[in-house]
Amino acid sequence: MSAPVLSQMVSKGTVKWGRSLFDVWKVQLLRLFRNRQVFVFNLLVPLMMILIFGALFQGKPTKVAVSVPASLRQLVGHDLPGSSFVVVNATPSQARLDVQNGTAEWGLVILGAAPHGQVGGVSQGSAVSPVQGLSLPGADSALSTPVVATIYLQSGNTTANGAFQAEAGAVVAGLNQQLSGHPPVVLSHVDNLQVAGSAVRSESYVSFLTPGVIAYAITTAGMLSAGMQLVNDRERGALRRIRATPVRLSAFLGGIVAAQLVLIIIQTVILFASAYLFYGVAVQGSLLVLGLVCLAGAFCFLATGFLLVSVSKGPQAAITMANLFTLPQLFIAGIFYPLSSAPDWLQHLAVVMPLRYFSEALRSVAADGLGLGAIWGDLLFLLLFGCVAAVLALRTFAFEPRGGAAA
Amino acid sequence: MTGEPDTNARTDVAIVVSGLIKRYGAVAAVDGLDFSIEAGKLTSILGANGAGKTTTLEIMEGLRTADAGEIRILGMTPKEARSITGVQLQEGTLYEDLSCLETLRFFGRMYGCMVDGAGLLSMVGLEQKGHLRANQLSGGQKRRLQMAIALVNDPEVVILDEPTTGLDPVTRRETWNLISRLKEDGRTVVLTTHYIDEAEALSDWVIIVDRGKVVTQGTPASLVRAGGNTAHVELDVRDPAMVQRLVSLASGRQEGDRFVADTADPAGMVRTLAELVPPEIMASLRIRSRSLEDVFLETAGYQLEAQVPE
Numbered sequence: 001m002s003a004p005v006l007s008q009m010v011s012k013g014t015v016k017w018g019r020s021l022f023d024v025w026k027v028q029l030l031r032l033f034r035n036r037q038v039f040v041f042n043l044l045v046p047l048m049m050i051l052i053f054g055a056l057f058q059g060k061p062t063k064v065a066v067s068v069p070a071s072l073r074q075l076v077g078h079d080l081p082g083s084s085f086v087v088v089n090a091t092p093s094q095a096r097l098d099v100q101n102g103t104a105e106w107g108l109v110i111l112g113a114a115p116h117g118q119v120g121g122v123s124q125g126s127a128v129s130p131v132q133g134l135s136l137p138g139a140d141s142a143l144s145t146p147v148v149a150t151i152y153l154q155s156g157n158t159t160a161n162g163a164f165q166a167e168a169g170a171v172v173a174g175l176n177q178q179l180s181g182h183p184p185v186v187l188s189h190v191d192n193l194q195v196a197g198s199a200v201r202s203e204s205y206v207s208f209l210t211p212g213v214i215a216y217a218i219t220t221a222g223m224l225s226a227g228m229q230l231v232n233d234r235e236r237g238a239l240r241r242i243r244a245t246p247v248r249l250s251a252f253l254g255g256i257v258a259a260q261l262v263l264i265i266i267q268t269v270i271l272f273a274s275a276y277l278f279y280g281v282a283v284q285g286s287l288l289v290l291g292l293v294c295l296a297g298a299f300c301f302l303a304t305g306f307l308l309v310s311v312s313k314g315p316q317a318a319i320t321m322a323n324l325f326t327l328p329q330l331f332i333a334g335i336f337y338p339l340s341s342a343p344d345w346l347q348h349l350a351v352v353m354p355l356r357y358f359s360e361a362l363r364s365v366a367a368d369g370l371g372l373g374a375i376w377g378d379l380l381f382l383l384l385f386g387c388v389a390a391v392l393a394l395r396t397f398a399f400e401p402r403g404g405a406a407a
Numbered sequence: 408m409t410g411e412p413d414t415n416a417r418t419d420v421a422i423v424v425s426g427l428i429k430r431y432g433a434v435a436a437v438d439g440l441d442f443s444i445e446a447g448k449l450t451s452i453l454g455a456n457g458a459g460k461t462t463t464l465e466i467m468e469g470l471r472t473a474d475a476g477e478i479r480i481l482g483m484t485p486k487e488a489r490s491i492t493g494v495q496l497q498e499g500t501l502y503e504d505l506s507c508l509e510t511l512r513f514f515g516r517m518y519g520c521m522v523d524g525a526g527l528l529s530m531v532g533l534e535q536k537g538h539l540r541a542n543q544l545s546g547g548q549k550r551r552l553q554m555a556i557a558l559v560n561d562p563e564v565v566i567l568d569e570p571t572t573g574l575d576p577v578t579r580r581e582t583w584n585l586i587s588r589l590k591e592d593g594r595t596v597v598l599t600t601h602y603i604d605e606a607e608a609l610s611d612w613v614i615i616v617d618r619g620k621v622v623t624q625g626t627p628a629s630l631v632r633a634g635g636n637t638a639h640v641e642l643d644v645r646d647p648a649m650v651q652r653l654v655s656l657a658s659g660r661q662e663g664d665r666f667v668a669d670t671a672d673p674a675g676m677v678r679t680l681a682e683l684v685p686p687e688i689m690a691s692l693r694i695r696s697r698s699l700e701d702v703f704l705e706t707a708g709y710q711l712e713a714q715v716p717e
Contacts, residue, residue: 009523010561023516241500244468245517246489
C-alpha cells in the first residue's frame with residue numbers, strides 16, 4: 001500500500017436531507033436496473049400475461065363464406081364489419097362446404113335477386129323500390145322471387161354462434177329495410193350502464209385485463225422488488241452500515257421509494273404501450289388521472305412491502321408473507337374476471353383487498369375513460385391503507401435481522 | 408486482576424465509557440463497563456467470544472442503545488458523533504451489486520463527503536479492483552473495502568471491529584501499516600481483535616474485558632511486566648503426576664501435561680525444575696519472554712475455560 005494522505009482524498013460537506021435522498025435514489029436506481037429479477041418479475045411476467053391472455057381471448061376477425069347475388073353484394077358489404085369478419089365470396093354450395101370442413105367459421109347464403117338496374121343504384125338510406133317476389137313483412141307488394149337467407153353455423157360453439165347470428169340477423173334486417181323501402185319501426189340503442197360499483201363493459205377482454213395486470217405488476221414491484229432488496233440488504237448487514245452514517249431514515253427510505261417509483265412509471269408505460277401495439281388497447285381516460293392512480297397504488301404497496309420487511313425475520317419469511325398477501329388478491333380481486341361475476345362470498349372477501357380498489361380504479365380510467373369523480377373512493381382506500389402501513393413500517397423498521405444480537 | 412499500572416499517564420481523552428450496561432434477555436453482555444480512550448492513540452479491546460466487546464463497539468457506533476450508563480465521543484453521544492466516526496463492522500455491510508468505486512462514493516455521500524474513491528482504494532491495496540463488484544471480491548478484499556468505507560468521511564475517531572480477520576499474512580501486515588498511519592495522522596483508533604500479537608504490535612493501550620467487565624488495562628508493555636514477571640517457562644513432562652507436583656512446588660500452573668510458569672528469574676526457575684524433575688521424564692523445556700497473550704490467557708482465558716461447562 002502506498003502512503004497517500006487521507007484528508008486530501010475526502011472533501012467534507014454536511015449531510016442534507018434532500019441531497020441524501022437524491023444520492024440514495026441514484027444508487028438504488030442503478031441497483032434496480034442491474035437486478036435481473038426485477039426485470040423478469042416486474043416487466044417480463046406481466047408483459048407475458050397481457051400478451052398470452054390477450055392472444056387467447058382477443059376476438060380475431062372471423063372468416064365468413066358469403067354467397068350473395070351480385071345485385072345485393074354491395075348492401076351486405078356495408079353490414080358485416082370488416083374488423084370482425086373476413087368476407088369470402090363463394091357459391092351457395094361452396095359456402096356450406098367451407099363451414100363443414102372448417103375453412104370458414106360461418107356461412108351466409110342469400111338466394112333471390114333484386115330487379116336489375118334498381119339495387120345497384122341504391123344508396124344507403126334512400127328509398128328502394130319493392131323487389132318483385134320478395135316476401136318480407138311489411139312489404140307493399142308480393143315478390144315473385146322471395147329472398148331467402150340461410151345462415152350456416154358450426155355446431156358446438158354456442159356463444160360465438162349467437163354473436164354471429166346477431167350480426168347476420170342485422171344484415172338480413174338491413175336488407176329487409178333497404179329492399180322494402182320501409183324505415184325501421186323499432187330503433188335499437190346500446191348504452192353502457194354502471195351497475196353496483198362495476199361497469200358493464202363492452203370492450204374486449206384484453207382491454208379489461210390490461211389495467212388489472214398492470215395493477216398487479218405495480219403491486220409486486222412495490223411488495224417484492226423494493227421489499228426484497230431491502231430485506232436482503234438487511235440480511236447482509238449493509239443496512240447496519242448505513243445506520244452508522246448520519247443519514248436520516250426518512251431520507252434513506254425516501255430515496256428507495258423514489259427509485260421504485262421511476263421503475264413503476266417505466267413499467268406502466270411499457271405495459272400500456274405493449275397492449276396498444278399488440279391489441280390496439282388505448283387508454284381511454286386522462287393520463288394525469290391514470291398517473292395519480294398508479295402513484296396511489298404504488299404508495300400503498302410500497303408501504304405494505306416495507307411493513308413486511310420490518311416485521312419479517314429474513315428473506316424467506318418476507319417472500320412467504322409477500323406471496324400470502326399478493327397471490328390471493330391476484331385471483332380474488334378481479335384481475336382476470338369482472339368481480340361482479342364472482343359469487344357473493346368472494347365479492348365480500350375482496351372488499352378488504354387493496355388490489356381490488358387499485359385494479360378497479362385503473363380499469364375505470366384506462367378502459368372506461370372515467371375521471372376522478374368515479375374513482376375517489378378507490379383512491380381513498382389505497383391512500384388510507386398505505387398511510388397505516390407506512391406508519392407501522394416506520395415504527396417497526398429494523399436495520400438488522402430480527403433476533404440478531406452481538407456479543 | 409484489575410487496576411491500572413502506574414506507568415500510564417493519560418491526558419487528552421476522546422472517548423469515555425461509564426457504567427455501561429447492555430442486556431439481551433437475562434444475559435448481561437456488558438455489565439457495568441468503565442474505561443476511557445485517549446485521543447490520537449490506538450486502543451485495543453480484547454476479550455474472548457461473548458466477552459461483550461462487539462456490543463460495546465456497537466453502542467459506541469450508535470447501532471445499539473445502552474440499558475444504562477453512557478458513551479461520550481469527543482463530548483457527543485454516539486449518534487451525534489456519527490459524522491466524525493469511521494466504522495468497520497465485524498461482518499457484511501457491503502452492497503454486493505455495487506462496484507468498489509461506486510460503494511465508496513455512495514458511502515461518502517452518506518456522510519456528505521465527496522470521495523476520491525481511487526485514492527482510497529489505493530490506500531487499502533485495491534487500486535486494481537475499482538470496477539469489480541463486491542460480490543466478485545475475495546473475503547480478504549471485502550475486509551479491505553470495508554476498511555476503506557470506514558475512512559470515507561476522513562474520521563477523527565476510527566472504530567475497527569476485527570479488521571484483519573480472514574486476511575492473509577501479507578495483507579494483514581499491510582493493514583497494520585495502514586492502521587498505524589491512521590494513528591500517526593492523529594486519529595483516535597479503537598480496535599478489537601482476536602490476534603493478540605496484533606494488539607501488542609499496534610496498541611498504545613489495551614483493555615481486556617471478560618463477561619462484560621474490564622479485567623485489566625494498560626500499555627502492552629506494562630501489562631506484560633505486571634507483577635514483575637518477564638519470562639515465560641513451559642516444561643513438558645511424561646508423567647502427569649509430576650506436573651501436579653511442580654504446580655505445588657514451583658509456583659506455576661498446569662496446562663494438560665505441561666507445567667507453565669511466569670517468572671522474573673528464569674534462570675532460577677530452570678534450576679529449580681532441573682532439581683525436581685528426573686531427566687528421563689523431561690520431554691522439552693522452553694523459555695521465552697512473557698507476551699500479551701500470556702496476560703490475556705491469565706485474565707480472560709482462564710475465565711473462558713471456566714465458562715465452557717455452562
